[in-house]
Amino acid sequence: MKKILITIPILSVFLSVLLLFSSFSVKANDVVFPAFPEPVEGQSSTHYFIIYQPEYNEYKLFKPLDPNNVYVIKGSDSDTFHFGGSALIYKWKEGETAWRYYLDADDETYSTMYHDRDIVLYSSFDVYYTDGTIFFQRAPIRESFLAQVKKVRMGAVMETVAKMVPVVMIAVAGFLGFRKAFNLLLRAFQGA
Numbered sequence: 634m635k636k637i638l639i640t641i642p643i644l645s646v647f648l649s650v651l652l653l654f655s656s657f658s659v660k661a662n663d664v665v666f667p668a669f670p671e672p673v674e675g676q677s678s679t680h681y682f683i684i685y686q687p688e689y690n691e692y693k694l695f696k697p698l699d700p701n702n703v704y705v706i707k708g709s710d711s712d713t714f715h716f717g718g719s720a721l722i723y724k725w726k727e728g729e730t731a732w733r734y735y736l737d738a739d740d741e742t743y744s745t746m747y748h749d750r751d752i753v754l755y756s757s758f759d760v761y762y763t764d765g766t767i768f769f770q771r772a773p774i775r776e777s778f779l780a781q782v783k784k785v786r787m788g789a790v791m792e793t794v795a796k797m798v799p800v801v802m803i804a805v806a807g808f809l810g811f812r813k814a815f816n817l818l819l820r821a822f823q824g825a
Contacts, residue, residue, distance in 0.1 A: 643815060666774065669694070670723055670732045678721065682714075683755040683774070684746060692754075694723040694732055695744065700758040705768040711747045712768070714760075 669681065680700040684693045695716065697703050702717030722744070723732035746753070753760075753769050760769040 643812065666692070667725065667729070667731050669696075670721075670734065680757045681755070682753075682757075682760065685752045685754050686750065687752065688750050690726055692725045693735075693744075694725065696721040696723070703758070703760055705760060705762050707762055710749070711745050714744045714746060716743075 678696040682695040706713040
């Protein structure tokens, strides 16, 4: 019984240390967006900029064809996004299954964002003010853990498990050695 009472705290300390120094981290979005829209009339872009409008509980997706030509004009109560070329604009509300096509601007697109009611969430590129200072730093969408798991091939999972086996074996052997050494020290102290 005494051995069990000593082993349990040692085991819990050992496992706590392992968990403390492990590098496991899983981050997920609060909102799971639907897949980005297919190209419209042959126009498409891999770049995006997403704004949330809490007043309407709506998200706006901007897909500029030239992200290097996007800048923001400062205003007192709002900022104006200037997409210096074509941009595709979509809207989406939670509960809907897909992005709704909203606007396709051929030459230049302007969109106003009010400071007190619009929130910039994600961007696949850095957005600058006209004076060259940063407005919003690149912050791409992180997929939810469930979406990442769905993409993983079963073979990749088995490869990961195979790579973890030596690490687990070393940890188990280290714990057993630690336990034996601790028991030896305990006996030495009891005999003294």
